[in-house]
Amino acid sequence: MFSKLAAKNVGRSVKDYGVWFLTIVFAVCLFYVFNALETQAVFQYLGSGPTAPTAQAIRELVGMLSVFVWVVLAFLILYASGFLIRRRKKELGTYLLLGMGRGQVARLLLLETAGMGLLALLVGLGLGVLAAWGLSAFTAGLFAVPMTMFTFSVSLPSLGKTALAFAAIFLLVMAYHAFAVSRCRLIDLMQAQRVNQELKSQSLGLSVALFLAGAALLAIAYAMLLTRGILRVDALFWVMIGLGSLGTLLFFRSLSGFLLRVCRSRKKLYYKNLNMFVLRQFNARINTTYRSMTVICLMLLLAVGITASAVGLNNTVEQMAAEELPQDANLVFYPDGEEPADLPALLAEGGFDPETECSFSLAFPVLRSDAGQAITQSVYDAFAGRWGQEAADSFLTREGLNVLADGEAQGAYVNYWYFLADYAGDKNAAETRFQEAVSTLGELGSYSCTTRLETWMELLGTKVLVVFMGLYLGVVFLLASAAVLALQQLTQAADNAPRYRILAQLGAPENMRARSVDIQVFLSFFLPLALALVHTAVGMTAVNQVIAEVGRVDAAASSAVAALLLLVVYGGYFLATCRASRRLARGG
Amino acid sequence: METILAVEHLRRDYGRRGSVTRAVDDVSFTVAKGEFVGVMGASGSGKSTLLNCVATIDTPTAGHIRVEGRDVTAMKARELTRFRRERLGFVFQDCNLLDTLTAFENIALALTIRKTPPGEIEGRVRETAELLGLADCLNQYPYQLSGGQRQRTAAARAIITDPALVLADEPTGALDSKSAKLLLDRFEVLNRQRAATILMVTHDAFTASYCHRILFLQDGAIFSQLERGSRSRRDFFREIIGVVTALGGDQSDVL
Numbered sequence A: 001m002f003s004k005l006a007a008k009n010v011g012r013s014v015k016d017y018g019v020w021f022l023t024i025v026f027a028v029c030l031f032y033v034f035n036a037l038e039t040q041a042v043f044q045y046l047g048s049g050p051t052a053p054t055a056q057a058i059r060e061l062v063g064m065l066s067v068f069v070w071v072v073l074a075f076l077i078l079y080a081s082g083f084l085i086r087r088r089k090k091e092l093g094t095y096l097l098l099g100m101g102r103g104q105v106a107r108l109l110l111l112e113t114a115g116m117g118l119l120a121l122l123v124g125l126g127l128g129v130l131a132a133w134g135l136s137a138f139t140a141g142l143f144a145v146p147m148t149m150f151t152f153s154v155s156l157p158s159l160g161k162t163a164l165a166f167a168a169i170f171l172l173v174m175a176y177h178a179f180a181v182s183r184c185r186l187i188d189l190m191q192a193q194r195v196n197q198e199l200k201s202q203s204l205g206l207s208v209a210l211f212l213a214g215a216a217l218l219a220i221a222y223a224m225l226l227t228r229g230i231l232r233v234d235a236l237f238w239v240m241i242g243l244g245s246l247g248t249l250l251f252f253r254s255l256s257g258f259l260l261r262v263c264r265s266r267k268k269l270y271y272k273n274l275n276m277f278v279l280r281q282f283n284a285r286i287n288t289t290y291r292s293m294t295v296i297c298l299m300l301l302l303a304v305g306i307t308a309s310a311v312g313l314n315n316t317v318e319q320m321a322a323e324e325l326p327q328d329a330n331l332v333f334y335p336d337g338e339e340p341a342d343l344p345a346l347l348a349e350g351g352f353d354p355e356t357e358c359s360f361s362l363a364f365p366v367l368r369s370d371a372g373q374a375i376t377q378s379v380y381d382a383f384a385g386r387w388g389q390e391a392a393d394s395f396l397t398r399e400g401l402n403v404l405a406d407g408e409a410q411g412a413y414v415n416y417w418y419f420l421a422d423y424a425g426d427k428n429a430a431e432t433r434f435q436e437a438v439s440t441l442g443e444l445g446s447y448s449c450t451t452r453l454e455t456w457m458e459l460l461g462t463k464v465l466v467v468f469m470g471l472y473l474g475v476v477f478l479l480a481s482a483a484v485l486a487l488q489q490l491t492q493a494a495d496n497a498p499r500y501r502i503l504a505q506l507g508a509p510e511n512m513r514a515r516s517v518d519i520q521v522f523l524s525f526f527l528p529l530a531l532a533l534v535h536t537a538v539g540m541t542a543v544n545q546v547i548a549e550v551g552r553v554d555a556a557a558s559s560a561v562a563a564l565l566l567l568v569v570y571g572g573y574f575l576a577t578c579r580a581s582r583r584l585a586r587g588g
Numbered sequence B: 001m002e003t004i005l006a007v008e009h010l011r012r013d014y015g016r017r018g019s020v021t022r023a024v025d026d027v028s029f030t031v032a033k034g035e036f037v038g039v040m041g042a043s044g045s046g047k048s049t050l051l052n053c054v055a056t057i058d059t060p061t062a063g064h065i066r067v068e069g070r071d072v073t074a075m076k077a078r079e080l081t082r083f084r085r086e087r088l089g090f091v092f093q094d095c096n097l098l099d100t101l102t103a104f105e106n107i108a109l110a111l112t113i114r115k116t117p118p119g120e121i122e123g124r125v126r127e128t129a130e131l132l133g134l135a136d137c138l139n140q141y142p143y144q145l146s147g148g149q150r151q152r153t154a155a156a157r158a159i160i161t162d163p164a165l166v167l168a169d170e171p172t173g174a175l176d177s178k179s180a181k182l183l184l185d186r187f188e189v190l191n192r193q194r195a196a197t198i199l200m201v202t203h204d205a206f207t208a209s210y211c212h213r214i215l216f217l218q219d220g221a222i223f224s225q226l227e228r229g230s231r232s233r234r235d236f237f238r239e240i241i242g243v244v245t246a247l248g249g250d251q252s253d254v255l
Helices: A002-012 A017-035 A041-048 A052-087 A089-097 A102-142 A156-183 A186-190 A204-228 A235-264 A275-324 A343-349 A377-387 A389-399 A427-443 A452-505 A510-550 A555-586 B047-054 B077-087 B103-113 B118-131 B147-159 B177-193 B233-248
Strands: A329-335 A358-369 A372-376 A402-404 A413-423 A445-451 B003-014 B021-032 B036-041 B062-067 B088-091 B165-169 B198-201 B213-218 B221-227
Touching: A002 A102, A017 A052, A017 A102, A017 A156, A017 A452, A017 A555, A041 A052, A041 A102, A041 A452, A052 A089, A052 A156, A052 A452, A089 A102, A089 A186, A102 A156, A102 A452, A204 A235, A204 A510, A235 A275, A235 A510, A275 A452, A275 A510, A275 A555, A275 B103, A329 A427, A343 A358, A343 A413, A343 A427, A358 A377, A358 A402, A372 A377, A377 A389, A377 A402, A413 A427, A427 A445, A427 A452, A445 A452, A452 A510, A452 A555, A510 A555, B003 B047, B021 B047, B021 B062, B021 B221, B036 B047, B036 B177, B036 B233, B047 B062, B047 B165, B047 B198, B077 B088, B088 B147, B103 B118, B103 B147, B118 B147, B118 B177, B147 B165, B147 B177, B177 B198, B213 B233, B221 B233
Parallel strands: A372 A402, B036 B198, B036 B213, B088 B165, B165 B198
Antiparallel strands: A329 A413, A329 A445, A358 A372, A358 A413, B003 B021, B003 B062, B213 B221
């Protein structure tokens, strides 16, 4: 009987459950993807070579980070559950009125949560497996990992871990429900539908003053950040953070009053369609929403900032690698004997024939001259012809070499030999054969060999760490802020339903009302985002100053990835909220 | 006299096969321009159904309703929304003001929804508010207004668009007698000065005594009709009480 009622309830309130469900599905999906790092192509790659310890360290770090993420998600889901309970107060009141015991009502909610939770968990895990696959393809591309590593796989331990983590959250939710039911009073439940008419009319003049004060505080915080840089963490740093937060708070506290003031003096705007209503609604809600708007704005700042910094740092590291080592392979050989070494022939003997394996190769001696060690002019020209003048010059500086005219080099003493090459065809196969061939040189002398792939592998660990951590935290913060906003807007839309009924009776056409709903949702989603983006722009300028000290800044790529994430997660929630709010505003 | 509203053989059935309830049964009447007509009847007599049909919120089972010669029963949904917006004004029992807007804005909203040029709005709102005795409380929120002021604000909102017909559903239902009297006085002023045509549903004999003419409904049909003519309101009130008594036998059911 209970399970039947629970099933019916879920079916009926599936639209109310919508955002709750969506949030859990996203959360489960995210949690799985990042805990199942071993299914990632780039991780299999990293874990297979000498970099295995790095891979292990990264996985442990993600595990620790997941505890923090779990706490954030638990709060988020509890908040969403609280929303559901508020929406259904009257229904719960009816059960109590009909004589159901509190324990029974709690059991009913428990069954519903268990059912919906299980469903959301399954959907989320399914999506997670797919998303891990997609992310694997994306990052494999990002890190230029050989596509042979890219396979579809499922991590059973991570599935188990995710299921356990969310089962624990559901237990918390059930405990919360039981607590909520035991605390509620019947009269409150039955009258929950009544809209409170507590409207603190605030002076518009005060709003304008507060708005200007907030803007001033933000300007000071920005100026401090840009002049001091982001890395000096001292007392003044915290003052700066405090000023920025307070400025943000004041900004949102006074924004609606300020907007109202401005619009009222512009009659054409104020007396157009439902603008008057939208502004008043917004102003009436601001007393209860300005704090959460501030928190959401700061969370968005973290989300966008972390994502953008991570991607920016990744690209910078990559550029540094490319600049340091323009060739695929770089071999230095010190022969034991005096006779000139024919490196290409030696390598070909060892199973690596430069003629077929390389798209370009250059073998040359380093000579002893009066001015120190040197290479000949023709070698220099060949180097510059292939890898560019700049690379050639930086090679000379790094190795401490001079250039000798070809004539002067005749008969000069050969110190050691160089072999530089770019592979042709499959670079990984070529690399393996090259390494084998090089190891045979040990009998003839000593050598040192660096290849681009090796350097890559070493850098890869750092890059993977930066990008995955950045994406993980970025998406979690983004998800949390979008979900909280969506739930708030839905609560408001439900409260606003009677107001929209009145508008309908007054003859406001459906599309006019829908537009007014959209504007309200838009304002609440994009005002925090707009300020967060301004914060991020200033913050990223400071971050880029730091990055610029070690390498080049790639602002375009980092902005693009952050924008894409924002568009998908935030935009998705925005559209879903618009649709649901419209439905609430329409259903008279 | 020009006919604003013509109801012809109106019928409204509820329920399906087997258990049909006929809420309104073959009702016909007309309302001329500038008339103030009341509809009285006990609970369940069909007066609300009748008003809802005229308000185009409900669709009749049979019969026609013509407003200014246009048959609203033949209109499509989009056309109806437009028609309601342009030609009808509503005053409800619970006044239905928006709590987040001031009285001024509540009245102005009716104009902005109709896309009135912004320049005209303030002047028209003040003029109408003056007529309803609201000039002093325009900047207050509904929760700061008295019940009577709220209902007059709603009346101002209904009348400001110059509708062909104002429909009032128990406008005094939630008011004390003094506020009710004040509101009805204003209805008379609107009726006289603006030549507003008003159709009001009520079960209160005192409220009804302000009307020019009263239709009495019983079990969905018109049971009787009273014209005030040149009589005083007091005399008219007595006569109404008489009909009400004859109608129900049991007054407590009606009043």
